[in-house]
Amino acid sequence: MSDKVQIKISKELFDKVKEKITGTSISTVEEYIELLLENEFPEETEYTKEEEELIRERLRRLGYIE
Amino acid sequence: MPRPHGGKLVNRLTKASKIEKVKTEALEIPKVSVSHELRLDFENIAFGLYSPLKGPLTETEFDSVVSKGRLSNDIPWSIPILLDVTEDEASKFNVGDSIAIESNGELFAVVEVDDKYGWDKEFYSTNIYKTIDSEHPGVAKTNGMKPVLVGGSMEIFNEHPGKFPKYRLKPEETRFLFKEKGWRTVAGFQTRNAPHMGHEYVQKTALSFVDGLFINPLIGKKKAGDFTDIVIIESYQALIDSYFLKNAATLVTLEMEMRYAGPKEAIHHAIVRKNYGNSHFIVGRDHAGVGSYYGPFEAQEIFEDYPDLGIAPIFFRNFFHCNKCGGPQNDKVCPHGDEDRENFKGRIMRKLLAEGKNPDPTQMRPEVTETILRHEKPFVE
Numbered sequence: 468m469s470d471k472v473q474i475k476i477s478k479e480l481f482d483k484v485k486e487k488i489t490g491t492s493i494s495t496v497e498e499y500i501e502l503l504l505e506n507e508f509p510e511e512t513e514y515t516k517e518e519e520e521l522i523r524e525r526l527r528r529l530g531y532i533e
Numbered sequence: 534m535p536r537p538h539g540g541k542l543v544n545r546l547t548k549a550s551k552i553e554k555v556k557t558e559a560l561e562i563p564k565v566s567v568s569h570e571l572r573l574d575f576e577n578i579a580f581g582l583y584s585p586l587k588g589p590l591t592e593t594e595f596d597s598v599v600s601k602g603r604l605s606n607d608i609p610w611s612i613p614i615l616l617d618v619t620e621d622e623a624s625k626f627n628v629g630d631s632i633a634i635e636s637n638g639e640l641f642a643v644v645e646v647d648d649k650y651g652w653d654k655e656f657y658s659t660n661i662y663k664t665i666d667s668e669h670p671g672v673a674k675t676n677g678m679k680p681v682l683v684g685g686s687m688e689i690f691n692e693h694p695g696k697f698p699k700y701r702l703k704p705e706e707t708r709f710l711f712k713e714k715g716w717r718t719v720a721g722f723q724t725r726n727a728p729h730m731g732h733e734y735v736q737k738t739a740l741s742f743v744d745g746l747f748i749n750p751l752i753g754k755k756k757a758g759d760f761t762d763i764v765i766i767e768s769y770q771a772l773i774d775s776y777f778l779k780n781a782a783t784l785v786t787l788e789m790e791m792r793y794a795g796p797k798e799a800i801h802h803a804i805v806r807k808n809y810g811n812s813h814f815i816v817g818r819d820h821a822g823v824g825s826y827y828g829p830f831e832a833q834e835i836f837e838d839y840p841d842l843g844i845a846p847i848f849f850r851n852f853f854h855c856n857k858c859g860g861p862q863n864d865k866v867c868p869h870g871d872e873d874r875e876n877f878k879g880r881i882m883r884k885l886l887a888e889g890k891n892p893d894p895t896q897m898r899p900e901v902t903e904t905i906l907r908h909e910k911p912f913v914e
Contacts, residue, residue: 505536523713529702531702532710
């Protein structure tokens, strides 16, 4: 089973996006929409417990967090 | 929070367990000396601020960035990071070798050489600075660079503490900080100045629709008459302490040289802020400009060419104090004419401060003025 699903958008909007991405690194309208949505629902940067403690301690020492 | 540019935060710092080994090996291989400014660029690569770069550009990447403003895989990149060497230095190593990099007599990095190539400085300046006029500081610097470029990947085994270690955070730290603060959207503000009322107005306008403000002064080489770095930091701290909500703004320094490349540099500045974890980046009039080489809004217009940048620019045009409105305004919201508007004149404020006088409080906060005047020499000489 594919991990992609289909959605529909208006032809007018589709054409506008197509024009906007011409000459950029984005080759398809789907890619552009995925990029927008990924920024809306980004993957969290993952830290190990140890990294997290080191960073938290440094930020606390420097006064950025309490 | 946006993903790092290119998808992954680069980390090119040598692991603690390997530092001694790499340091010892670095003593045995050909050495190249670089300026402190280039050392800062290398550190910014190592910290991930220049993600996805892993080292100075190879010829393929150089050609792509200079001619298209993009890496060869089409990811936006506008300012080439270059390692320039003399012909004599270049003759001492081959592609595939490793070279040690030193600055001010201190070894700090190793580059695995993927490429050695000559370059056309006119082609470079025309595309990056839009001029070959040697009066332009970026062109002048380019003209003085060495004839051979070295591309490859690098790692830093000797990290410089930075000029203000207390304010220097890596992107993995700022991203963690934003998460801790619960900031989902963050507007980055770049500065080279002590804040006046116009700056505060712009920052607070942006802050009214994002979760947090990331004040990010550029620390590095400055010209005579500019505020010193410590004055910029302390005056911003005074502003934040007195005029921002407790959890609304944070101050982090960025150690990086100004190129004065106007529009191309605005894109570079936005990419760096994206890597810090900023969702938005404030771009004002004549951002990163110098003299009259660029139109006042060229640094905003170039964002049209980068819909795939992954950080949203916030544009400000003209802002001023309006006597009728009774406060700072901008030309999109204030209906009054020039007779009621007083521009924020940094040059005049600096002149008054140099004479030990206070600028009008409609132009600069008294707390900021006091902080600046506490310094005997607040300007670069």
